[in-house]
Amino acid sequence: MTITCRVAAWVAVLSLAVAPVRAQVSFERLLHTSQEPQNWLTYSGTLFSHRYTPLNQITPANVKNLELQWVFQTRGPAEPTEKSEATPLVIDGVMYTVLSPNHVVALDAATGRMFWMYSPRLSPLARVCCGRVNRGLAILGDTLFMGTIDGHLIAIDAKNGKPIWDVNVTRPELGYSLTMAPLIVKDKVIIGPAGGEYGIRGFIAAFDAKTGKESWRFHTVPGPGQPGFESWPAGSNAWEHGGGSIWVTGSYDPDLNLTYWGVGNPGPDWNADPRPGDNLYTDSVVALDPDTGALKWHYQFTPHDEFDYDATQVPVLADMEWKGRPRKVMLSANRNGFWYVLDRSTGEFLQGKPFVRVNWAEGIDEKGRPKRTLNATPEGTLVYPNNQGATNWYSPSYSPRTGLFYIPTWMDTYSTYTKGDVQYKEGNQYTGRFPTMTVPALRTGPGNINQRTPQEGWGAIQAFDPKSGELKWQFKMADVTDSGVLATASDLVFAGGREGYFFALDARTGAELWRGSVGGQVSAGPMSYAVNGRQYVAISAGSALFVYALHQ
Amino acid sequence: MKRCLLSIAIQVLLLPWTALLAAQDHSYTQADVENGARLYQSSCAGCHGPNGDMVPGIELQRGRFRHATGDTDIIRIIQSGIPGTTMPPSSFTDAQAGTIVAFLRSGVPTTDGGTRIVRGDASKGRAIFEGKGRCGTCHRVDGVGPRVAPDLSDIGAIRPARELEQKLVDPNALVRPANRFIEIVMKDGTKVTGHLLNQDTFSIKLLDSRERLLSLAKRDLREYTYVKDSPMPSYRDALTAGELGDLVTYLVSLKGERP
Numbered sequence: 001m002t003i004t005c006r007v008a009a010w011v012a013v014l015s016l017a018v019a020p021v022r023a024q025v026s027f028e029r030l031l032h033t034s035q036e037p038q039n040w041l042t043y044s045g046t047l048f049s050h051r052y053t054p055l056n057q058i059t060p061a062n063v064k065n066l067e068l069q070w071v072f073q074t075r076g077p078a079e080p081t082e083k084s085e086a087t088p089l090v091i092d093g094v095m096y097t098v099l100s101p102n103h104v105v106a107l108d109a110a111t112g113r114m115f116w117m118y119s120p121r122l123s124p125l126a127r128v129c130c131g132r133v134n135r136g137l138a139i140l141g142d143t144l145f146m147g148t149i150d151g152h153l154i155a156i157d158a159k160n161g162k163p164i165w166d167v168n169v170t171r172p173e174l175g176y177s178l179t180m181a182p183l184i185v186k187d188k189v190i191i192g193p194a195g196g197e198y199g200i201r202g203f204i205a206a207f208d209a210k211t212g213k214e215s216w217r218f219h220t221v222p223g224p225g226q227p228g229f230e231s232w233p234a235g236s237n238a239w240e241h242g243g244g245s246i247w248v249t250g251s252y253d254p255d256l257n258l259t260y261w262g263v264g265n266p267g268p269d270w271n272a273d274p275r276p277g278d279n280l281y282t283d284s285v286v287a288l289d290p291d292t293g294a295l296k297w298h299y300q301f302t303p304h305d306e307f308d309y310d311a312t313q314v315p316v317l318a319d320m321e322w323k324g325r326p327r328k329v330m331l332s333a334n335r336n337g338f339w340y341v342l343d344r345s346t347g348e349f350l351q352g353k354p355f356v357r358v359n360w361a362e363g364i365d366e367k368g369r370p371k372r373t374l375n376a377t378p379e380g381t382l383v384y385p386n387n388q389g390a391t392n393w394y395s396p397s398y399s400p401r402t403g404l405f406y407i408p409t410w411m412d413t414y415s416t417y418t419k420g421d422v423q424y425k426e427g428n429q430y431t432g433r434f435p436t437m438t439v440p441a442l443r444t445g446p447g448n449i450n451q452r453t454p455q456e457g458w459g460a461i462q463a464f465d466p467k468s469g470e471l472k473w474q475f476k477m478a479d480v481t482d483s484g485v486l487a488t489a490s491d492l493v494f495a496g497g498r499e500g501y502f503f504a505l506d507a508r509t510g511a512e513l514w515r516g517s518v519g520g521q522v523s524a525g526p527m528s529y530a531v532n533g534r535q536y537v538a539i540s541a542g543s544a545l546f547v548y549a550l551h552q
Numbered sequence: 553m554k555r556c557l558l559s560i561a562i563q564v565l566l567l568p569w570t571a572l573l574a575a576q577d578h579s580y581t582q583a584d585v586e587n588g589a590r591l592y593q594s595s596c597a598g599c600h601g602p603n604g605d606m607v608p609g610i611e612l613q614r615g616r617f618r619h620a621t622g623d624t625d626i627i628r629i630i631q632s633g634i635p636g637t638t639m640p641p642s643s644f645t646d647a648q649a650g651t652i653v654a655f656l657r658s659g660v661p662t663t664d665g666g667t668r669i670v671r672g673d674a675s676k677g678r679a680i681f682e683g684k685g686r687c688g689t690c691h692r693v694d695g696v697g698p699r700v701a702p703d704l705s706d707i708g709a710i711r712p713a714r715e716l717e718q719k720l721v722d723p724n725a726l727v728r729p730a731n732r733f734i735e736i737v738m739k740d741g742t743k744v745t746g747h748l749l750n751q752d753t754f755s756i757k758l759l760d761s762r763e764r765l766l767s768l769a770k771r772d773l774r775e776y777t778y779v780k781d782s783p784m785p786s787y788r789d790a791l792t793a794g795e796l797g798d799l800v801t802y803l804v805s806l807k808g809e810r811p
Contacts, residue, residue: 081608124636129598132638197598420593427640433590434597441606449750451729453778477753499752 147178192246199430216293220244271432297347335389395484473510484525496522588655677802706808
């Protein structure tokens with residue numbers, strides 16, 4: 001055998017032994033994720049944020065045979081226990097995810113065994129309102145991108161876990177933190193800061209994926225002279241601490257070349273006295289030109305919010321027949337208790353309906369403005385839905401097959417808002433008095449002890465038909481849910497809840513078809529992928545990642 | 553006038569220290585508690601939650617801390633934060649931090665408008681608990697008594713005196729979720745009543761009237777009803793004010809010390 005022959009033989013052997021290695025994750029691949037259903041390339045699965053998998057091996061008929069394949073503990077080294085809110089990425093058999101707060105791991109997606117771990121050194125100045133968490137990564141080329149709780153954006157080599165660049169995006173000592181999974185649009189990495197409880201001034205910023213150089217920054221609270229500034233009090237510096245955090249990944253429409261982002265609550269949260277006016281662009285969705293950061297349009301769900309109704313819900317983009325003609329719409333289930341259909345080309349309000357009990361507004365007028373009935377008072381105002389909202393950052397799902405919009409929901413919850421004193425101090429919480437509520441906070445350990453009556457709040461996965469606005473079905477849970485929803489091409493819906501169950505429902509009827517006990521509260525979105533032709537479904541619960549597949 | 557000014561000056565000088573000293577000897581005025589509650593709600597509740605139990609491993613109002621060993625420690629941590637954790641430093645004065653401690657500690661018998669409540673006699677209260685009040689027929693203390701009603705072994709550590717007093721005269725005023733009863737009718741007509749321990753979408757866990765830990769699948773139940781009112785009788789007319797004071801003092805003395 002000649003040397004040439006030997007080399008050729010080795011190449012042949014290697015090509016059989018090693019899983020096919022694809023090209024780098026180009027932006028073209030991110031635009032056409034449906035062509036590679038075995039992979040999960042971006043936070044919500046697609047840039048339209050459907051959280052829908054084209055995989056269909058697991059079906060309503062066989063889902064009863066689903067069984068646990070592996071578990072990966074997501075408690076980071078030398079870290080206190082923290083809930084896992086991350087959605088993993090899977091690229092060609094390799095899973096990438098984040099252990100709280102910012103430890104990145106690469107795993108064999110079929111077995112859960114680790115290739116590498118990267119742990120950046122974090123500043124002790126980091127301060128976060130609601131957990132030292134991270135919701136996931138983005139990938140472009142061979143590079144992963146992660147925001148950190150101390151305000152850095154880090155590019156990491158996907159092959160060896162080594163940092164490529166690390167930029168300081170913002171100031172952790174003032175309460176700015178990066179907890180969301182970044183969004184890739186073309187050659188840019190887009191991200192924004194959490195910190196709506198610390199009197200930050202929010203922004204959405206884009207960075208060159210190769211170098212980390214900042215390309216543009218759009219302030220979610222306009223400054224003097226900018227459009228929208230008239231919605232803040234004149235002669236006051238309220239806008240400097242006006243909130244407008246960004247902590248859930250946005251969406252992108254390549255045809256319109258617009259990227260869509262939900263903006264957080266105004267600051268201070270629960271005493272609006274320092275900020276009379278509508279307080280743009282808090283509690284809004286903004287549509288930006290991803291090349292320049294220029295604002296194309298905005299729609300504000302909750303003007304002059306006093307109830308912490310962040311609009312940081314995932315904007316779901318869908319193309320559908322709307323009142324007799326094709327229309328590019330955005331679906332948004334909002335923390336304020338209404339779910340919306342907007343025209344995503346223009347921001348035009350098309351429909352807004354309550355999906356829970358709501359008493360702070362008696363509906364939405366024809367222009368899309370809520371008809372407000374309640375305000376916070378010094379004596380206390382009882383408001384439905386509660387401070388955590390009718391839904392929150394938990395991903396909804398849209399199935400192009402069923403045409404239904406699936407919303408994880410907190411039903412019949414309320415808070416009492418009592419207006420209290422508030423004063424801005426750097427790095428301190430800037431909120432007003434914390435509202436009271438009946439539903440306890442989410443914990444990292446086992447599910448809550450639940451001794452509440454249904455009148456004190458319960459949970460549901462709800463399916464709505466955007467065209468008719470009708471509720472199609474409702475899967476009721478005794479406790480609320482912080483879980484995202486995943487729809488599949490086989491008409492299944494996967495979700496979980498605080499009770500520590502992960503379950504599969506019939507996407508057309510809501511009938512429960514399977515459930516497993518994960519022993520911890522689900523506070524993350526499910527996702528699905530395939531390796532060697534076998535479909536897997538993954539969900540984080542408590543401080544662990546659980547991965548299921550059909551029994552073999 | 554001079555004396556008056558001197559007096560005011562002394563009061564002003566003493567002011568920042570009063571709450572701190574109060575915190576150190578565990579004696580707080582109602583005003584301290586109320587001021588501390590306000591500061592707590594505006595600055596602490598965001599992370600620690602309205603009940604002080606949102607951070608794992610810490611239950612502020614039950615005195616369960618990770619780092620602090622005493623009130624002085626708590627004041628130091630409130631002011632300096634804990635490096636490497638999410639607990640930030642603050643600009644609170646000693647007095648302000650002291651009022652927060654006062655609020656956190658308000659489960660102990662406290663003062664009312666600056667005047668101490670007339671406290672009763674704990675040993676007399678215990679006699680009422682075991683005798684005239686018949687409390688021990690339902691409640692358990694330090695391993696003695698039935699288990700279906702709330703175990704009161706640490707009630708003095710987790711409830712303020714005013715709340716215990718209110719509970720004795722008006723049991724239905726506040727039935728906490730943790731003390732709820734549930735009535736269940738099985739599909740075969742069997743009735744089960746007990747203390748609701750936990751529930752989820754598919755099951756109910758309870759301690760029934762025979763002190764059995766039961767886990768029932770909801771699909772096996774015909775119906776279940778949350779009992780709205782407390783099964784406890786009111787002692788408004790059954791006990792004198794003095795006897796109520798004795799009983800409350802006894803209950804407050806139950807701190808759940810480790811056996």
